[in-house]
Amino acid sequence: MSDIEMIRAARARIAGNLRRTPLLSAPALDAIAGRRVLLKAECLQVTGSFKARGGWSAVSAIAPEVRARGVIAFSSGNHAQGVAHAAREHGVPAVILMPQDAPKAKIDGTRALGAEVVLFDRERDDRDAMGAALAEERGLTLIKPFDDALVVAGQGTLGLELAEQANEHGVTSAEVLVCCGGGGLSSGVALALEAEAPGLRVRTCEPEGFDDVARSLAAGEIRRNDRLSGSICDAIVTPQPGNLTFPILRRLCGPGLAVSEDEVLRAMALAFRHLRVVIEPGGAVSLAAALFRPEALTGETAIAVATGGNVDAALYARALSTLE
Template sequence: MTSITMIEAAAGRLNGHARRTPLLTSPFLDEIAGRRVLVKPECLQVTGSFKFRGGWSAVSALAPEVRAKGVIAFSSGNHAQGVAAAAKGHGVPAVIIMPSDAPKLKIDNTRALGAEVVLYDRAKEDRDALGAKLAAERGLTLIKPFDEPLVIAGQGTTGLEIAAQAAELGVTEADVLVCCGGGGLTSGIALALEAKAPGLRARPVEPEGFDDVARSLKAGTIQRNDRLSGSICDAIVTPQPGDITFPILKRLCGPGLAVSEDEAMRAMALAFLRLKIVIEPGGAVALAAALFRPEAVAGDAVIAVASGGNVDADLFRQALERYA
């Protein structure tokens, strides 16, 4: 199980490789939300998302002789790029299993990082089974996207930074809204906040229709999504919370939130206009909740993680044309 000791160790391994992203503010966003809004732009992270933290944490912790054989991962794109970059940084092979409907930019970027990309149909094929088969055949180490202690530890370094940065700004009590798929980032941040900033509470945010984490937290047991595709928030569409992440989420997180695709698109446009950053739909849902669900958040300040910025140009253009 991931612990604060593991998160701090991951921070040490990431030092000099990952970026310490800032907390951004805008009076225009504060006015919309009716409170102070602090945005953690992980879209500025290496490979364009927080996933680099978990990928590097896991790959760097492998025994050299195991790592040399190569790694394998499955992802719609951000974990793919994070693991591909980590493997390239360590000079080892990487095989990445990606859904065929993943954004072209993410597929192209993963290949550009030197990884072998294997595409699959997420509506008909089991990515876990495919990954296990290839790992066994080639002797590769599987780096899971969220249900892996070392990956969670790497994502938790985001929480260490939030705790320190919020304290510098005098924010000691606030909800920390996190874009959530399987729960790796949310659970890692929650563990870090528990140890370093107990007045800050992590809360998962998901797209409407794919709110398995929110429903699971409400029910007290893991719930599945009825659909596995069909959302522009592809980066955070997962079947259900992880077996490792859910107990952490259940113990430490506040209630989950869900936003519409239109709200995510509007948040993308506002982030570009007011913060000068590019975020993808799945990376925008936490900001959307901070701006458009003010009644669901308590306190004078809210922190939102903008988790990724790997968006195809056409979709980003649509967001700007509609809301800018």
């Protein structure tokens, strides 16, 4: 189980290797939301997403003699690139299983980082069995995308940064909106804020139709999604919250939020227009909630974590067209 000491240890391992991403604002976004909106631009992180944190935390903690045999991960793209980057920097092999419908930008980006990419069909292939066979055959260490204590600890380093930045901006009370798939980032940030900025509360954000975390929080027990594909928010489409992450979410987070794909596309466009940052759909869900769910929020400030910026050109053009 991850805790604040694991998060602080992960930050020490990460120091000097990844970026301290900025906290941005724009009066036009405040006007739309009806409150102050701050954007934690993790889309500017190394590899284009927060997943670089969890990847580095996990890879750097493996015993050197074990790490030398290589690592394996399952991902639609951002975790893939995070693990591939950490593996490359540590000089070890990486094998990444990616769904065939993952954005081309993410597949290409993972290969460019030196990883061996194995594609699978989300609906027909048994990803876990494929990964287990490869791991056993080659002696690879599996790094899970969210239900892994070291990965959660790495994601929690974002929360430590955010606590410091909120203090620099004079913010002691706010809702922190976090794009949520399996809950690795949300739970890590919640643990960090509990220790360092208890006036900041995490709210999970998901696309409509794939809001398993929101429904699980409302029910008090894990609920699954009916579908595993079919959303533009590929980065946060997961079957259900993690067994490790959900107890943390249930203890520390407020009610979950869900937004439509149209709202996500508009949020992407508004981030470009007013902040000049590129956010992918799964990374813009939090900003969409801040802008278009004002009645569900409390207080004068909302902090949205823009979790990634790895988006195909055609989809981004579709988002920008909403400005016309």
